[in-house]
Structures are given as C-alpha cells and as structure tokens.
Amino acid sequence: MPTSLPAATAARSGLFALLDCNNFYVSCERVFDPSLEGMPVVVLSNNDGCVIARSNEAKALGIGMGVPYFQVRDLLEFHRVRVFSSNYALYGDMSRRVMSLLMALEPEVEVYSIDEAFIRLPVAGRQQLVKIAADIRRAMWRQLGLPVSIGLGATKTLAKIANREAKRDPAGGGICCLLPGEDHRELLSKTLATEVWGIGARSARRLAAGGIRTALDLALADEDWVRRRLSITAARTRLELQGISCLAMEETPPAKQSIACSRSFGLPITEAAELKAAVFTFLARAAEKLRKQQLLAGCLQVYVGHRGAPGERRLRLTARTVELAPAGADTAALNRAAGAILKELFQPGQQYRKAGVVLAGLTPAAARQGHLFAPQPRAAEPLMGALDRINRRWGRDTIQYAAGLARSWLPRQARRSPAYTTDWHQLPVVR
C-alpha cells in the first residue's frame, strides 16, 4: 500500500471549482420574504412528505435531511419553524438565473444540478483564485440575493470536498481552495468516506469492512482491492481524491435517455377513472418535455404504487412496459398505450398511492424511422405544436385531454409560497 499521495498533476489540466447555493430552496423563499431571515425555515418534498431543505437555524435544532414531516411536525411547531411546501416553479426559475449569471462571468460552466455548477479555472496563485471566487459570490448575492459557497480543487471530487469545508468553516468567507502541491491530508482525514461524492451508505459499509473510514484512507487504499470489492466508480473516486482527474467537464448536457413524471397522491385512490386521470396528466407533462427536446419515445412504462403485503411498510410498485411502434411524441397515441396498460394493471379494491410514467428508447425527432406496417404519425405534429404553444402562452393545462381532468389525486401542498417570478398574477406587490 502506498503511504503518500502522488504529486498533483493539475498543472496540465487546470482546476475545478464547485459553486453550490446554500440551503437553496430556503434561500429562494427568503429572497421574496425577508421576514424569514434569521428564522428556522424548512421546505418539504412533494406531497408535503419529508424535509428536503433546512436553514442553518433549522439544522441547529437537529432536524435531519429527509426526515418524514409527520415525525417532526410537533418539534417544528414547538420551535416556531416556518414550513413551506416545495415551489418548483420558483426554484427552477431562480436556478436558471443563477446559471445564466454564472455563465456571463465564466466561460467554462457545467450545470450539475438545480443548485450546483462546476467551473473550469486556470491554475493560478491562491490570491487570484480566491478573488475570482469572491467576485462570483458577490455577484450572486447582489444580483439575486442568494448566498453561495465555492470550493476549488484539482478534481471534481476534491472541489466537492472543498465546498463542504467552505460551508462548514465560516472563516474562509464561503470559499475553500485545495490547491495542487499543498497538503490536504488533514482535511481528507477529517472527511468520512460516506461524505465523499459517489460513496453511498453501501459502499461505505464495504469500505469500513476493509478498515477504510475516511477520505484519506480511501485515497491511500490498494487500487485492486477497491476495484474488486467495490466498483470501477469507486476506483475512479480514489484517483480523484489523489488529485488525478478522471471526471471531465460536461458543458453540453448529454442527450436524455429517459423522461419520467410521477407523483404520490394526496389521498389513496380506488377508482379506475381517477387513476387514469392521474396517469394521463403525468403523460401530458412527460410528452411535453419530450417534444420540447425534439425527441421521440420508443417505449412507454406505466407504474402504479400500492400497499404491499400486510406488515410490509414500503410501497409496492407494479409496472408494465410497451414498445411504441413507430416511435412518437403524440400525447393521444401515448394515452391509448397507457390506457391499455392501465386496464391490465388496475385491480378493483386496491388503494393506489402513487403512479408514474417513463418514456424511454428516445431518438431525435429529426432521425425519425419509417415504419413498414404502421401509418406515419406526422399528422399529429401540428396539433401537438399548437397545444404546446397555447399551454406555454396561457399556462399549463389550458388545453388538455378530458380523461385527465379528475383531480382527486392531487398531492398535498398546504404551505406553498406564490410563483413570484413566473406568473403575472403572483408577482410580489410593493406598497
């Protein structure tokens, strides 16, 4: 086993920075409601199911990430924590603003998630790099009102670790640089293996079985052992921790391989017509995304979630997949296929709690394949184009298929804030 880290090789390849918006959903709520500043705030997942974002004040109260809402409801009430249902119209729009501002400041940007982006930076002195990061932070705060943290490293994985440290240690001013040639062993030894990007609970258990508990342990572990006992992915992570970059920037997002839409229901559903209405609504959304990306779907999966055997806590999913020949993006044709699947899946008396659709086998619409036996589906194109334009102009579901109208399945959203930035009728009013 090697006892020291290999010399950093970043001079050739430059540096990675990771920008991460602090407590993003909470920060979005705070932008439009300053009374939330300094207060404990949490944001719930869809259906008000569990806690998915917490302000620092809420974290300090011991409210965990992902805990079911009902388990902490009393605690939240006791501490007068402000609770919000998730408002993806708002978060998605704020995310677009973050990313376009960042792209205006920096030439090489990879949007990694709704609240994170990697930035490629040239190798430079610490002072110069800190100034670049500080300028980005200041711009995000002044122009959008959002606090962000920035971590720098020779690899994406090290930039992730630097970012955690930037959040943890306020002395760094929201910035942490792990520069090539410097000794990061202390920070790596304080970072648990589970906290490393790409190492989940299961991998961490396997690593622990081999005596590997920290990021430093993993960086120094035997390559073959990691490769054999875990995976090629973990072996890459090991190299990344050593400062050897294996994960490149992806500035243009790769073409989607699947498009999905699913929801948990606010209340259990027992009627076939209600279940169908839910599935048709999800399909309308998925098909709209499909057409927006100018893709065709080659297969459709529909699944429904219901309670399993008595005593089984987890939701059980039942699914059917059909091939679509020819591939298409016509909502009416997808509805017909979904309707046929639902006839097979539906069981009277069953209580359904969730449903979803997945469009897969995606191909570019421009490369449409002819089909020997089925009629060409192009007739639907003008109709779908008009439908999308009207719904974009006048709001989602202005026009929809009648079988999708029933709304008994709608998720719970008891505490949602207004769509401040994406709906004229919900603009904040200044008095």
Added chain:
DNA sequence: TCTGGGGTCCTAGGACCC
C-alpha cells in the same frame, strides 16, 4: 394515518452465437 421525484451508471446473469 402521514416517508419525493428525476435521473445516470454499474453489475450480474441469461440468451444467443460461432
């Protein structure tokens, strides 16, 4: 009573072929 949603990638195992 009440536990999200949208993705990607890896692996193992079986089918199939020569």
Added chain:
DNA sequence: TCTGGGGTCCTAGGACCC
C-alpha cells in the same frame, strides 16, 4: 460414458446523486 469456451447483447435491479 462422453457434454467447450469466449464474446456480445439485453435486462433487471441496485447504488448513487441532488
């Protein structure tokens, strides 16, 4: 009684991410 081996493709399920 004797019963290959290696490669590819596909799929389901799991792990992981935010």
